[in-house]
Amino acid sequence: MNIHEYQAKEILATFDIPVPRGRVTVTADQAERAAKMLGGRCVVKAQIYAGGRGKAGGVQVAHHPEQAHEIAKELFGKRMVTHQTGPEGLKVRRILIEETVEVGREYYLSITLDRQTSRYCLIASAEGGVNIEEVAEIAPEKIHTLTIDPYTGLRSYEARAIALKIGLSGAIAEDCVQLILNLYRCCLEKDCSLLEVNPLVVTKAGWLLALDAKINFDDNAIFRHWEYHEMQDYSQLDPLEISAEKFDLAYIKLDGNIGCMVNGAGLAMATLDVLKENSGEPANFLDVGGGATREKVAEAFKIILQDSDVEAVFVNI
Secondary structure (H helix, E strand, O other): OEOOHHHHHHHHHHOOOOOOOEEEEOOHHHHHHHHHHOOOOEEEEEEOOOOOOOOOOOEEEEOOHHHHHHHHHHHOOOEEOOOOOOOOOEEOOEEEEEEOOOEEEEEEEEEEEEOOOOEEEEEEEOOOOOOHHHHHHHOHHHEEEEEOOOOOOOOHHHHHHHHHHOOOOHHHHHHHHHHHHHHHHHHHHHOEEEEEEEEEEEEOOOOEEEOOEEEEEOHHHHHHOOOHHHHOOHHHOOHHHHHHHHOOOEEEEOOOOEEEEEOOHHHHHHHHHHHHHOOOOEOEEEEOOOOOOHHHHHHHHHHHHHOOOOOEEEEEO
């Protein structure tokens, strides 16, 4: 489950992780008032469930409240297309107005699940603010990872080693140790599948700050956090995915023309692989589950057939 950047930062702040001051807005007038409250100069940040907003014009600096109003007016209702949204893009319905920060240095920091070891993995790099995938491909030696033992948890000396590896020292390094430990505590308590801070910055005044943040929750743990349902922005989701959720169906819209009806997640993924290997293009991932009822299968068919891109349905039960 995804949430917006402003929601992620609200969560981080409760774990004593420093974030910039900001206010979320839903109108251009609110954006202008928020800019005034932050001193005039601010950053206007479109809130969508995708990365790459900066390159798509979704993150802009406003030098005065009136300019913040104009930028927000242009962004609200716009379909923003990034490398993560696909060609259809996502509509901007919320904008975060945030204070500007004088950045001294940028870093990358995240905790995510390592599927091979079934453990949390801490990833850090001195190359922050860019696509970490590109850094890993071009200069893998700049990526530092640590697989966390779930029995002992993340220890201070391990966090300190990571802070030193990305070039921090002295008081800043010790601040980073506490920040990393707080990130890990957040992951555990909130059942995160991903917690990413990119960039983590050291300001020119010498303070650590989570300038941008992304949190994904583990769908399998949402039953423990009923408040997450209220955090979901359904305008960012495909209508068919929303319908599937109502019937407890695992459905993800894809770009192809072959609808897929499968029971079991492993079989569903294998089915997509087989189709791709034979030059087919799946229109969806759909797992009806091993114990699917007649009614559930019927609803799954309805959802598949509502997709106008579907020209055929492949059933693998």
